[in-house]
Amino acid sequence: MNLLPRDGTAIYHGRIFDEAMARNSYERLSSTLPWRNDEVVMFGKRVVTAREVAWFADAGIPYRYSGTVKQAAEWTPELAEIKARIENITGLSFNSCLANLYHHGGEGMGWHSDDEKSLVKHAAIASISLGAERVFSFRHKLDGETVSLLLENGSLLVMKDETQDYWKHALPKAAKIKEPRINLTFRTMIV
Numbered sequence: 001m002n003l004l005p006r007d008g009t010a011i012y013h014g015r016i017f018d019e020a021m022a023r024n025s026y027e028r029l030s031s032t033l034p035w036r037n038d039e040v041v042m043f044g045k046r047v048v049t050a051r052e053v054a055w056f057a058d059a060g061i062p063y064r065y066s067g068t069v070k071q072a073a074e075w076t077p078e079l080a081e082i083k084a085r086i087e088n089i090t091g092l093s094f095n096s097c098l099a100n101l102y103h104h105g106g107e108g109m110g111w112h113s114d115d116e117k118s119l120v121k122h123a124a125i126a127s128i129s130l131g132a133e134r135v136f137s138f139r140h141k142l143d144g145e146t147v148s149l150l151l152e153n154g155s156l157l158v159m160k161d162e163t164q165d166y167w168k169h170a171l172p173k174a175a176k177i178k179e180p181r182i183n184l185t186f187r188t189m190i191v
């Protein structure tokens with residue numbers, strides 16, 4: 001079940017939402033979340049990404065990410081429902097979520113590890129995919145070994161243990177894909 005050959009654990013649970021539920025969740029999240037373009041600092045320059053994001057956290061937790069403090073929103077009913085569902089499936093709990101909206105395959109996310117200081121070390125990250133199917137890849141930091149999989153509509157991927165220490169991951173751009181995708185990454189921030 002572990003997709004990674006060593007140095008971490010990545011469990012792909014496959015589709016945990018059926019087609020109708022996935023479509024319904026996509027529609028509700030795309031129209032109700034407070035989406036805005038992400039701002040990141042690259043080579044000392046402020047860059048506004050095409051991908052849109054929204055941050056959520058339990059009341060009172062500021063969302064720290066990429067060296068800045070983001071305004072975290074309150075859980076919406078739809079998000080709270082999805083969070084409860086994955087907490088039930090995984091037996092874990094999460095106190096924050098980064099939502100990503102990729103308008104089409106021309107948008108993606110480059111190689112990175114989710115190893116922010118604000119996150120509890122080695123805590124699981126649960127990633128939900130809604131909408132367009134996209135390839136997701138892991139690359140080992142030492143020897144470059146790559147593991148790729150397809151993230152299906154309504155699926156759940158869990159990364160845990162030393163995964164972020166030894167592997168980077170990315171959502172490669174795929175220009176042929178015209179449909180949008182929403183990704184929800186549930187995390188545990190240090191409180």
Ligand SMILES: O=C(O)CCC(=O)C(=O)O
Pocket residue numbers: 098100109114127136151169170171183185
């Ligand atoms: O969209 C995805 O599946 C990946 C998102 C991701 O890696 C992140 O938000 O840190």
Ligand SMILES: [Fe+2]
Pocket residue numbers: 112113114169
């Ligand atoms: Fe990530």
